[in-house]
Amino acid sequence: MKPRMVAIIPAHNEEMSIRDCLAGLGDQSLPKGLDLDIIVVADNCTDRTEEKAIEAGKEFNLNVKVLTTENNKLRKVGALNHGWKYIYGDILDLYDRKMSTYQHLYQKSVKAILGMDADSRLAPGALMQLWEGLSSARNIGGVMAKYTMRMPKKKSLLSKDDVHYEEKINSGEYGGPISRWWTHQQKQDMASWLLNLQYHGGSTYVLGGQATLFRPEALQDIVDENKLDGPWQNDSDVEDMLLTWQLQKSKWKTLISPGARCFVDAMRSYHTFRQQRNKWKSGTVELLTNHDIGAKSRHKGKIWRSELKTSLDLFTRILFILLLSISLATNQFYWSWIWITPVVLASILNTILALKTPMHRTIDVVLAALLISPELYLWANLITFSQVWLGKLSVNKKDGWANQYNAERGKTHSKLAQGIIGAILSISLVVYLCIQNRAYLTSEPVQTALQPYLMTGWVILTILTIIASVNMLYQIWTLRGRHTA
Structure with missing residues (x-):
């Protein structure tokens, strides 16, 4: 069986963005002899995410498998682990079903796992650069792309007579001066953080969930050492930082790619920005102060x-x-x-x-x-x-997570x-x-x-x-x- 990379994309009601995410994967060039499989986990969706993902897979000639979850209480963590179990099996399966010969061969063929958000898009060539970074040394557990917030188009370019006006505004593709200003501030903040990490060697204390390529053996170490049923844990609001700290605890290196770029959505208002940063900051503080979590990072100081x-x-x-x-x-x-x-x-x-x-x-x-x-x-x-x-x-x-979701969907003000x-x-x-x-x-x-x-x-x-x-x-x-x- 040919070696392959597998992308796991959790998607909760992402019918507006999943096509763009998959289009970005369709733009990628792959190392010779390597295939790309994509697992989209439609998580508790009430929209057409599953249908849109299947359509996009056919449109861009991608090998897309769509999994669905119901009553998943662990949100993104549960969706990511659902994709992991599809490949490596569920050790909590009550029936203790044995994996087939094909499944064992498929497991061995997986050389890298790409964790991506459904509203992110890789720049052309990014996947190759992530692979080159991951395969450059045996002790590298994960390599993250450099994130750049997408600037919304000017809202003034839209005619209010456009029959799709409200749909385009709700998509987040367009924004007014304030939302464009907020976007740039987050983009500059991210740029400052990335420059600082690169100046100090490129090691990072968080492999962002928007686009990171992992070594499967490193993720399996996390599962085995912590007695988990999947690499991602719900013990923190910053599941990607917790995972990174656990990788570093197991002596794996976690790096930023110097060239791979990923475009991500920014928070377009003060309210959504504050809820997102509250989640990030509270999760970070919890990791710093809660010794029961059992994770540590060389970047703690x-x-x-x-x-x-x-x-x-x-x-x-x-x-x-x-x-x-x-x-x-x-x-x-x-x-x-x-x-x-x-x-x-x-x-x-x-x-x-x-x-x-x-x-x-x-x-x-x-x-x-x-x-x-x-x-x-x-x-x-x-x-x-x-x-x-x-x-x-x-x-x-x-x-x-609930506060951020509610803010993004306009349920809180x-x-x-x-x-x-x-x-x-x-x-x-x-x-x-x-x-x-x-x-x-x-x-x-x-x-x-x-x-x-x-x-x-x-x-x-x-x-x-x-x-x-x-x-x-x-x-x-x-x-x-x-x-x-």
Whole structure:
């Protein structure tokens, strides 16, 4: 039996995207003598995902097998393991059915397993590059493609008289200025992460589920060592990160491909973005703090440093707002040009990142240089960071997958507008009270009483700003390399 790669694609109500995903696989060139089989797992679908997958398989001349699940409670994890069991059998089968000679031969013919999302699309040549990375050394357990968020087309290009207007809008192919802005910020964030990992050798602490090529023996090690019925586990909201940590625990290398690219969908609104990042961040925090999961990564220190950096970003900004407000209210603010240094460094860093982001727009570079986009995006992430760590203290664990699904399908709504209005009203009230009590706040007794605290606060802020500036200089230095996002 010829050697082969097998793609396992979990698809929950993906009738709008499954054709594009399979079209991308149809574009791939394969190593000589290697076949490609595709298993689409139509997971608890209530739409035409199964039918669309079969049609696309015939259209692009692909060997597609569609499996269906019913009452799968484990969502993506359950769907992925369903595809795995189709190849390697179900050790929990009550009837202990023996595998046929053909099934044993088929198992041995599988040389690589591609895990893909149904709304992702591989760029031409990506599968060959993933294979070259996986086969370059015996100890490589998985190689991930470099992800780039697809920019939605301008919504203004659509005529509202188009009979398919609502269908095209709902497909996510088109978007307004805000959704296009959100998409670029996520794309630049991903580019920054990829560049950082490549600069430090290309090893990654998460093999993203959007498109990763695995060595079957590595996945089988996870099954055997952890007494599982499939490689993927539901113990974390970030099943791909948990799997990666288990591979690293078993001494397998996990790498990023320097050339393979995969196009993925971004979150198009603040609400869906926040729910997705809440799931990612809470899953990461759970892996870092829950020792019962039993997974570890050589990158654990790097992730903790990232968490510390985010906490310092949050503390620095809150401290700056507090000190600036009190200094202005009590007429004790003094400007120094040295304070422009971190602003200039941040502008340079974000401009370089914007330029290194694939398929960037001129407006994105300008907004990055002015620090408008980076600061807004950072605050969105700081809010998520705060919610996740505060939620860690809660006894009620939230279902990250359910929250993300509901947000993407419009079943829940953002409270961003109410939050902005509340913040504006609060700031206005504080400003009004400060103006009304200007004489008292600027009196000598008040200034004298507050001056030592202000001085201490500004010293602490200066130290934190110096640390942040050194870190930005280091990032700028790393970006000088030849690596691309």
